[in-house]
Amino acid sequence: MNQISVKTKQRNARLTMAIAVAMAAAFGAATAHAADGGWTETKTKGFLPLVQQQAATAASTDVASAAASAVDLAPGETIDVLLGLNLRNETQLDTFLRDLHTPGSPQYHRFVTTEQFASQYAPTQQQVDAVVAHLRKAGFVNIVVAPNRLLVSASGTAATVKAAFRTGLKGFSKNGRHVYANTDAAQVPNALGSIVGSVLGLQNVELMHTGASQPEGDTSNLTIPSGAAAVPHNPTEFSSIYDAGTTPTASQTTVGIISEGNLTQTVSDLNTFAANNGLGTISSSVVKTGSSGSSYTDTSGTVEWNMDSQAIVGAAGGSVQKVVFYDAPAMTLSAITAAYNRVVTDNVAKVINVSLGVCESSAHSQGSQATDDTIFKQAVAQGQTFSVSAGDHGAYECAGGSPSRSTYTVSEPATSPYVIAVGGTTVFTQASNTGTYNSEIVWNDPSWQPGTVWSTGGGFSAYESAPSWQSSSLTGSTKRGLPDVGFDADLRTGAILVVSGQTSDTLWGSGYLNNEGGTSLAAPIFTGIWARLESANGNNLGFPASSIYQYFPSNASVVNDVTSGNNGSGGYGYNAKAGWDATTGFGSIDISNLNAFIQKTPDFAQ
Template sequence: MNLGNAVGRSPLVLAIALGLTCPSLVLATDAPAAAPSVQLAGIDTHEAPRVTAFVDFAKKSVVEGTHLDMASAASQATPLNDSVKLAHLQLVLKPSAQRQAALETLSAQQHDPSSPNFHKWLTPAQFGTTFGVADADIAAVTSWMRAQGLTVNAVYPNKTQIDFTGTVAQIRAAFGTNEVAYTIGGKVHRSNDSNISVPTALKPVIAGVMGLNDNKPMPQHIAPRLASFNAQSGMFQLAANAAKAPATSASGVHTDAVQFPTAARGLVPGDISAMYGIDKLRAAGFTGKGVTIAVVDVANMVDADYANFMQTFHLDKYNGSFTQINPAPPSGPTNCLDPNTVDNQQYDFDETLLDVEWSAAVAPAAHIVAAICSDADAKGNATTTNFFGGAFIASANLVNASASRPDIISVSYGYGEDAIDLASKQAIDAMWAQADAEGISVFVSSGDSGSNPDFNGGLNSPTSYQGARPSAVSANAFGTSAHVTVVGGNDTADVLDNTTSKYFRKMTDPTLGTALGYVPEIPWNQSCGNEVAAKSMGFNSTVKFCQQQFKFDPNGVYATSEAGSGGPSGVVRKPSWQKLVYNAQKDQSRDVPDVSLFAGAYGAHTWVVVCTAAYPCTSNFSGPVSLSGGTSLAAPMFAGIQALVDQKLAGAGRNQMQGNAAPTLYALAAKEYGSPTSGPTDALKACNADNGNDGTQSCVFHNVTRGSIATNCAQGLGDDDPILSNCYFVADLPQYNTGLGYFPIQIGLTSMDANPQSYSAKTEAFAARPGWSFASGLGSVNATNLANAWLSYTKK
């Protein structure tokens, strides 16, 4: 290289140039120390540094995909003050294509019992040395960052992310973008106003900056309801709902066209144990002992709630344990804040309660760790400039810990891929790939709003979307990595089928449960897009059901997108293991969910019991209790099932850590259901969820084949309102309350077609079907049969 071009440059620029010519002159102190090499058969990731040109600060290149398109639709944008400090942002580094390909090769081998690399898990340091960015490249990047006045807090052991802090002015100087406060949908957010730019010489190793916008993954649970137990009926009386049912129904409509029960069923741990074959594993001594499950959250719970839950349901005899931690970064100042310290008050956060109590409900002897990093106070105000959210930081710090990493991680948070910049998506996917390579099994909830997880508790609409043509279809960006298992939501079919007496006893048993065994399941869907509900009410199509519903509900009080989520990724390609099973979607996308468990019910008829500080549980439910649900329930329950599997494997001399569960789940499902080439097996019919306990006792999976997650979607009728794609409109509502006032909208049902001209089971988004489906994935599982099949699979 001609160093003459460095004349007149700063000494630091000259040092970078000299260091690239003479690597010994670059002190790679920012990069974690190289780990001892791990022997991986057939995996070679040795490579030279990729920053080979002179780092000229004046010559910059744009890094595409680093601006959130949503911000472009803002009604107004105001620049932030130059002195505002943004702490603990993450510079996302980009490993080479060679190393990315090698990582995927290793991942496949780590899950292949016939491979010499089977279950050869890595440490964070080994992962960084083998698959991260070269130390010399990291040194060049951090030298440039410091020259811009940015504070480098830590380089993570994975060598793919750098924690840093800077002011708005420093970020603008370094990355050529302005931080602005923008308003969209009546809410104020923060974001960079353009794609970032970096020195051209560094662009090969920089993917972007995570945290320049404040979009955060949101918890995926149903708003809890307070209820009182009626010992005579064995049901819970729900507290009065703020919304009132329509006073009259149209002529000819079943009076329960929209169900609003005053009584509901509250499932307890004994019910879930009976429904999913957990009881037999527990009777054999498999309770999760020796396994650590980390649930990731952004706010605390009261410690005593766990003890109350375990004692109430007679699970304390298994001697499980529970701790709450604020996982620290591997080095440098902390980027994980304790919510109790931030707010100076004791939290009892609904999401954390659900995650902790119901992972323990399934694996009562496991060590449950609530890994919590704050991102907002009780009023929703940001408590940190970690705009990407505490859920990511807690997960990243767990995965990069030098010791005491968990066996299993459960994450019940998410948002659609349409609400995330590509740099942040890459950081999330890289984190989960690292967790998988380390042997950590990660379970992510699919979402709670049907074909787009952005609208938990709301209505799928374009009000918070980006771009000229928002879509009603997306997938959870936190879960579309090929290195996690995504858990969707089911409903028990007995209420709509009028078969409750066959599957539930009227009065509770000593553990307060009523389930007699496995109960037929349908996809969880609380909207009029629920085909099973439509049929139960006497309609031959959901379109007619919805049209009739909105005739006597013209204000759209009961329009909803509340349902288990599923859909195709627009970013991640379909992994090879997802192609194994019968009826796998014939697309090129990573499709979710992978499996599903109970999450909620049509008509809000069935929930699970949660013990809280305000409403503690008692042995006879003498006081009011909290009822909850959502795919935030399903994910930690499946994490609990994985803990039982792990304990059984460890007892048989196998590796307790299993990495991503999905490759094994699909391999087992292919045996039970058949493959795209072999066609369906006889077991596919026998293992249909509709059979209940009749013939499914030996099945690993319960195949959910009725119903859908197609829900309501809507767009405004004003001339300037965005046009929503993937929505088949069925009615006009003249006075829909958006929260910003009443104005007319079109309301419809989500469709697989971008411009739907008709609506059927083939076009709705999305219908359950034999084999795999967007509605329920592979279906639910019998935990005992799953553990036995998993043990047999690893004998290869």
């Protein structure tokens, strides 16, 4: 036998052996599937392929190279997961949410308690027990079920993740951080397929982010109307700018703020802000929303949480019943989702501020978008309102501000139909009285960090259908359009904050103010205004979206319509126009006029 024939036989033998091994593995897998009833994909898709795809087309070749060469995590590397469970009787819940705001319906204005919601719409205890048993069998520990049974948290390792959800985890470096992402869609046994919606925590590549900030801005590129001024504002001025008149303060209403990290300085600065402005004591508390043993040391968001709290109190008229900081231990999507859920299970804050966002496709792929919606549905059912910033990169949220000009994307959770999405404006005040409103345009600042779009978020969701109250004849789309309203966000006309106990010379050096903006300012302005309207109406108002879309188009006196500006670049993006548009929604609110309208319109936000 010649040498070639010997090599051929050896190769064929190896091939035969490989096929046999593969067939045996396939047979073993098929037998295992038959034994365990098979597996079902959750809404959590493989995140690493998404990262690799995005990185391959991005300017950063370092990220693309790192993602392409990602390596398996060590089996013992610690991983915390958060399972988002599906609602029970969701069709009935959707009907209830519609009837809740339909005059004449038996369910009209009959908000539910947290206990009633869990009883009627949460997974059953038996279903949750089955999920917990699966986690324990895979090796997870520290398993905690949320009071409303919508979330289950657990601690494990890369090995337990693979056993429980049939996906590997790979790590790589991004912007100096060691990150990881799941290689495949998360799966659960078929018996749990109708119960488990998402498995969060399988990636830490994409984080929630806050908005824009900078020293006092240069207004030379603004066309300022005759007789108007473009100046930064003490947050207390937002009451007069948006015409509160004699509308009572929010002294009867508790507000919540989704926040993260160490809030010691934020609480101290809120007290200093109140003292500086003669507002009296602002009652506040911090509710830590992470699992036992979580660390709350991050201070990078201090200025953001300062802006949220000080802008809310200022727009609320200088008084709220209480400010509750719902404090997450990290900016991961799973940690922030857990904070949302704590708000609804506590059910003490009537209005909740979220000055955070993330690329919608990332939230969708991880499954947090679907989980967030279940939580926000509970908020609506209970009469709570989430106010969410629309994003600060114009029509290009997912591009990081350096966009393909004709490719539009939006921010989550602003895309949820169960929140009020708040866009951004540049507010001009009277030159003779900078606490009095003059006009507004769409916030779009091309002078700050050229090459990056800093403008109000807005556009249309790629995944969320338009809610019943947002007609396609109004928006021109069958998808959820955002924002719903808009308020001051321009860093050139933004908020002068107390930071580290001072209002100047601290952050940026002598001669500069701690001037902050972005839709991270616009959202708390609306939060404070809506809390004020709640107090003025006995905390009897519910989620206002359907009433906003029903009444605002035909009652011009309650809004300041923004009809000038654009949130894109180079002629792209969305343009402001009369009525609703995808830059500032219906515009800003005239507080006094809207309060008067509510009091003569019994079904507004009822």
